[in-house]
Amino acid sequence: MISYREIGKIRTPYKRKAPYQPSGEKGEFFLEIFPEYKKGLRGVESFKYIYVVFHMDQVKDYKLDAEPPWIEDVNVGVFASRSPKRPNPIGISVVKLLRVEESRIYTSSIDAINGTPLLDIKPYVKYLDSKEDANLGWAEKTEDRSHLLLHLRGIPHDY
Amino acid sequence: MISYREIGKIRTPYKRKAPYQPSGEKGEFFLEIFPEYKKGLRGVESFKYIYVVFHMDQVKDYKLDAEPPWIEDVNVGVFASRSPKRPNPIGISVVKLLRVEESRIYTSSIDAINGTPLLDIKPYVKYLDSKEDANLGWAEKTEDRSHLLLHLRGIPHDY
Numbered sequence: 001m002i003s004y005r006e007i008g009k010i011r012t013p014y015k016r017k018a019p020y021q022p023s024g025e026k027g028e029f030f031l032e033i034f035p036e037y038k039k040g041l042r043g044v045e046s047f048k049y050i051y052v053v054f055h056m057d058q059v060k061d062y063k064l065d066a067e068p069p070w071i072e073d074v075n076v077g078v079f080a081s082r083s084p085k086r087p088n089p090i091g092i093s094v095v096k097l098l099r100v101e102e103s104r105i106y107t108s109s110i111d112a113i114n115g116t117p118l119l120d121i122k123p124y125v126k127y128l129d130s131k132e133d134a135n136l137g138w139a140e141k142t143e144d145r146s147h148l149l150l151h152l153r154g155i156p157h158d159y
Numbered sequence: 160m161i162s163y164r165e166i167g168k169i170r171t172p173y174k175r176k177a178p179y180q181p182s183g184e185k186g187e188f189f190l191e192i193f194p195e196y197k198k199g200l201r202g203v204e205s206f207k208y209i210y211v212v213f214h215m216d217q218v219k220d221y222k223l224d225a226e227p228p229w230i231e232d233v234n235v236g237v238f239a240s241r242s243p244k245r246p247n248p249i250g251i252s253v254v255k256l257l258r259v260e261e262s263r264i265y266t267s268s269i270d271a272i273n274g275t276p277l278l279d280i281k282p283y284v285k286y287l288d289s290k291e292d293a294n295l296g297w298a299e300k301t302e303d304r305s306h307l308l309l310h311l312r313g314i315p316h317d318y
Contacts, residue, residue, distance in 0.1 A: 001164060002216075002278070003160045003162050004249070005160060005161070005246060006161065033238075037223065037238075039223040039224070040224075040236040040237040041236050041238050042224075042234075042235055042239060043236055043240075044236060044239040044296075046239065047239065048290075049293050053249060065201075076201055077199040077203060079199045079200050079203050080199075080200070080202035080203040081282065082282065088166065088212075090163070090212060090278060090279050092281065094287065117161065119161070119247045120246070122238070124293055125241070125293070125296070129253055130290050131253060131288075132291060133207065134284070135207045135208075137202065137205040138202045
């Protein structure tokens with residue numbers, strides 16, 4: 001087994017359920033770093049985007065078949081999906097860094113429940129991480145692509 | 160403490176030291192998934208890029224101050240750098256998916272030592288993960304930016 005430590009907590013407005021990959025959500029989102037790691041934040045404010053790496057501690061089991069709840073008849077493996085029910089429930093989100101205040105990093109919305117244990121923060125670096133020719137994989141083929149995009153972008157909608 | 164399991168191994172030509180964020184390196188790079196997780200790969204081949212999440216098991220300590228070896232007089236915190244010496248030695252690389260053969264995913268080069276434990280594979284999804292307005296953070300200010308880019312892109316050079 002591989003062991004990691006909690007380096008802080010994610011603070012979000014989500015008490016029990018987090019929307020799938022939200023964006024433009026209301027409320028405050030910040031990473032609260034424990035005091036002993038605060039020194040490691042120096043210079044992080046110079047980045048526009050960061051990776052937030054977290055432990056999805058509410059996830060108790062995993063499924064190798066992922067059935068995205070928003071598409072019917074799609075059955076892909078968990079490693080072809082962003083389902084939280086993974087063998088190792090590690091969450092990774094790319095978020096916009098808004099500002100750093102003491103041991104808090106304020107960010108754009110994160111799809112994590114309030115109090116989620118934080119594992120790591122990494123700078124999102126233009127030439128390493130931004131791939132303009134990336135695709136949507138199996139989801140490219142779905143008929144209702146505009147609907148899919150609402151889900152991917154976490155935009156609330158009624159249908 | 161948070162515990163994770165190894166789901167496979169990363170195979171690279173690097174025996175003892177991996178270049179920093181290589182690209183265009185020669186040799187074979189693949190992810191070898193353990194048989195019990197193979198089913199989770201279904202559909203992954205439809206993505207151009209994937210995230211490889213791994214445990215840097217050779218890293219035995221961490222430093223909150225990161226001193227990038229390729230720039231003098233830069234002292235930034237570990238969370239503003241991609242240094243492997245992190246409180247939790249989790250590595251994340253975006254790689255090109257070349258092909259899937261049985262329980263192997265062949266990829267572009269990965270900055271990991273041969274045999275590195277694999278923790279997770281996630282699809283890299285265009286609208287979620289590709290940020291065209293991302294920056295280089297503190298590294299934007301370095302005088303020799305073209306030199307920096309050789310390092311970031313892992314291109315071998317003599318100076």
